[in-house]
Amino acid sequence: MIHPTFFGNLEVYLLVALILLSFGLYGLISRPGLISMLISVELILNGAGLNFMAFNTFIAPDKTEGATFTLFVMGLAAAEAAITLSIAVAIYRRFRLITADNLSGMKD
Template sequence: MFGLAWYLGIGFVLFCTGITVMIARKSIVAILIGIELILNGAAINFVAYSKFVTQDLDGHIFPLFIIIVAAAEAAVGLAIVIRFYQIRETIHIDEATQLQS
């Protein structure tokens, strides 16, 4: 019923949503969520290709790694955001302008 194109479509929509979130939103936490959306879009692609095209397990292993690494990255990212908030008392991306000359 649902072919490869459906899954790739969902992956593409997630990817585009993630990119849009990162461009449009100014909150750092929202940007981190956008990154997660992109990663999930890629993971859906992997599983879809693995089911419909290659029929091997590589495409299943890859998303598992993506999930683990995304968790680690989110942990580090949030820790840095908290530190940034404690110093600057804002999580607005436009406030991060100390390093421009």
């Protein structure tokens, strides 16, 4: 059983945020597909949002800047996901490909 104060440590949240960031960077580097790159960027942004919330909770618990900034990052991530998915659908409809490696040759 997990100790009740296990999630009361800043280090636990920072470790989870680092894991999210690491998985996101690995996926961004190793996967050529646009959808997998989008998921990797979302993991990176979620790790950053978790950092903001953790530091806000443990360092300045009375202030709302961390929560406000995290909501702003989540809104930007949602807009980025919608725009990226619409671009990916348009590219797939026109060129019938979805990997980022082949996108550099489409200059016409």
